[in-house]
Amino acid sequence: MAKSSHTSSHTGTLAPLRVNGRLGKYRLDRRIGQGGFADVYAATDTLLSIKVALKIPNAQWVSDELINEFRREAKLTMGLEHPNILAIRDASFIDGRFVIVTPLASRTLDDRLKNRMGFDTAFDFTGQLLSAVSYAHGQGVIHCDIKPENVMLFDTDHLRLGDFGIAKAAQRTIKGSGTGTLGYMAPEQAMGKPSKRSDVFSLGLIAYRMFSGKWPEYPFEWPFPGSASMRKRVHPDLIAIIRKSVSIKPRDRFADADKMEAAWEKSRLKATRFAKRNRKTA
Numbered sequence: 007m008a009k010s011s012h013t014s015s016h017t018g019t020l021a022p023l024r025v026n027g028r029l030g031k032y033r034l035d036r037r038i039g040q041g042g043f044a045d046v047y048a049a050t051d052t053l054l055s056i057k058v059a060l061k062i063p064n065a066q067w068v069s070d071e072l073i074n075e076f077r078r079e080a081k082l083t084m085g086l087e088h089p090n091i092l093a094i095r096d097a098s099f100i101d102g103r104f105v106i107v108t109p110l111a112s113r114t115l116d117d118r119l120k121n122r123m124g125f126d127t128a129f130d131f132t133g134q135l136l137s138a139v140s141y142a143h144g145q146g147v148i149h150c151d152i153k154p155e156n157v158m159l160f161d162t163d164h165l166r167l168g169d170f171g172i173a174k175a176a177q178r179t180i181k182g183s184g185t186g187t188l189g190y191m192a193p194e195q196a197m198g199k200p201s202k203r204s205d206v207f208s209l210g211l212i213a214y215r216m217f218s219g220k221w222p223e224y225p226f227e228w229p230f231p232g233s234a235s236m237r238k239r240v241h242p243d244l245i246a247i248i249r250k251s252v253s254i255k256p257r258d259r260f261a262d263a264d265k266m267e268a269a270w271e272k273s274r275l276k277a278t279r280f281a282k283r284n285r286k287t288a
Contacts, residue, residue, distance in 0.1 A: 020065055020102055023047070030100035032060060039114075039155070043067060048110055058095065061106040061169075068104045082147050083170035090138035092158055092168035108168060111158030115165065119154055119215060125239055125281040127163070128216035129274075134165040135209055136270055139263035142170070143202050150200050152208035153190040154215075193226070194256055202262040209263060210251030217248075226252060241280040243273045 023045070027034050032049040035057075039046035044063040051058055063072070076097070084094050096107040115131070123131075135157065142149060149170060156169040192207035194200070215221050217240050220232030228249055237245065247269050253259045260266040 023062070023103075028052075029060070029062075029103065029105065032058070032100070032105075034060070057110040059108045059110045061108070063104055063106075065103070073104065082145070083142075086142055086145060086147065086170060088138055088141045089164075090134045090166055091142065091170065092166040094170075109158075109160075109166075111160050111166070112162065113159050114155055115157035115159060115212075116154035118159060122219060123216050125217070125285075126278070128213070129244075129277065129281075130163070131165055131216060132209070132213045133267075133270060135167060135212065136263055136267035138165075138167045139205055139209060140267045143205070143262040143264055148200055148202055149205050149208075150195065151191075152205055152212065154212060157212075192256070193224075193254060201256060203256040203259045206251050206259045206261075206263060206266055207253075207256075209266065210248050210259075213248050214252065217244075222252070226254060228252070239281055239284050241273065241277040244270075244277045247273060 023029065023034060025034055025036055025047075029049070031051060031053045033052055035048045035050055037045060038048050038059070044061050044067075047060045047062065049058050049060045050056070080094060080097060092108050092111075094106060094108055096105075098105065135152075139149060139152065147170065149167065151169055152167065156167060158166045158168050160166060190208040190211045192200075192204040195204040195207075211222055211226075214230060214236075218230070218232035218236040220230065222230040233245075247266065250269075251259055251266055260269070
């Protein structure tokens with residue numbers, strides 16, 4: 007893990023990153039993400055001949071405070087061993103830039119949501135996300151930035167939730183920078199009071215979008231857009247779980263992802279039978 011004493015190396019003028027250029031042992035193959043806080047590149051580790059993703063925070067945000075905060079978060083999150091959590095392989099300074107290295111996914115859930123999603127896929131994807139966050143919550147870790155852009159797809163149907171650590175560190179150290187949006191964030195989290203229930207809210211919004219094809223927006227008043235068509239293919243019990251998870255008041259939601267996952271799994275048989283029956287009559 008990078009030490010804050012290394013941060014002096016980023017104070018000089020850095021050459022712009024270029025596709026097909028090099029950053030230490032990595033060749034930058036293409037840029038796959040760009041945000042107010044960081045850029046993400048698909049890259050090749052030229053020593054090991056493997057594909058990786060490099061998350062590179064913009065130099066303007068890289069400070070001793072950010073690095074120290076990230077190191078604290080990463081100590082927690084690098085210990086999260088779960089098939090649905092994206093592992094951090096390395097986090098260090100390379101050629102004066104702070105770089106976070108992770109496995110390279112085929113695409114993100116955000117990319118996948120550009121196309122209609124069937125019931126079985128939406129149910130399975132929600133279950134995988136709940137499993138990841140339930141495990142993290144059991145370890146005392148809150149994600150704080152669950153959104154489709156941070157959910158990576160491997161082999162088309164295996165999800166891994168990424169951005170543990172760096173998202174939380176960025177939120178704490180970059181105040182009022184405009185790098186974040188309400189998006190999938192719970193109202194109380196937007197006011198600086200995140201909890202496990204805030205992660206539950208984000209999970210509920212993503213589940214709703216996967217089943218309905220619509221993105222609910224603030225102020226998140228039920229019924230959301232697309233709810234009438236969703237009722238035709240989604241069992242009432244499942245809709246009730248999603249509705250509970252996106253309650254405006256935190257105390258009205260599931261206490262954590264584990265409680266939501268238990269309810270989700272309990273509804274599996276009824277929900278899949280309902281969807282199957284409706285497919286036949288459609």
